[in-house]
Amino acid sequence: MHIPDGFIPLAQCAIYYVILIVALYFSGKWARENLDEKRIPLLAVLAAGIFAIMSMNIPIPFGTSGHMVGGALVAIVFMAPEAAILVFTAVLLIQALFFGDGGITALGANVFNMAIVGGFTGLFTYKGLNGILGKYPSVFLAAWLATLVAAVVAAIEMAIAGTFPLTVGIASMALYHAFIGIIEGVLTVIVIYALEKFRPDLLAWNRD
Structure with a gap:
């Protein structure tokens, strides 16, 4: 998904x-x-985890790369897409500068896709479904949808730029990330379950 x-x-x-x-x-x-002295370390730990999962990517025909994202995870843990924007700006900048993953000129687009689109989609999907499906099914679907939508938006951006054909590009990015999103959904549930079990004070919904 890195452009x-x-x-x-x-x-x-x-x-x-x-x-x-x-x-x-x-x-x-x-x-x-x-952010306070308890939540800043959590933000840093999530950033490190996201750096790791985004480093495991696979090439996608008529796309860029496929990987887990984590935008929904950060946004749901802090109940704020702003947290995802801070995390992804730092992570994507480091990846672009030192690891050749993504580009400096495309940094704004990559943050837009993974943090803004992914964060807002994940958080508001969770909020919308929580009262209907319950907490963890909503977390899973929010993470899955955030990954899928972010990938489709990236494909649309590249189609607008004339880099890839629109239909094939969207189909390729969507197909791969629909499967990747399942793994991301499971991992997001596991992380949030662990936080709720061992450090519930760090979750935003337990603080508000």
Whole structure:
């Protein structure tokens, strides 16, 4: 799902960078108001875990790469997509600079896909389904859908840029990430279950 340099024209990259700057402004305000000495280490641990799972990727025909994301996990744990924006900006920047995974010019687009789209989709899917299906089925479906939607949005961006054919690109990214999303959903449930069992004080819904 990482978009490399050169896959999106610089004019379009600039648009995603503007979105990123605005998102970081509001995320910084959220961090100053909500992060404390107990939750900052949790954010760092989640960032390290996300760095690891995103490093395990596979090439996708007519796409970029397929991997788990973690946007829904961060957004649900903190009940704030702003947390995902902070985590993914840091992780994707490090991956692009030092590991050649994703691009610097495409950083805004990658954060938009995985953190903004993934975080908002995951959080609000969870909120919408929680009262109907219960906590853990909602967490699973939120993580699965966030992964799928983020991948489809990445494919649409590359189609707009003229990098890949729209129909085949979306089909390839969606098919792979529909399966990857199942694994992500299970892992997201496991992480949130573990936090609720051993450190429930760190979960935002237990603090509000």
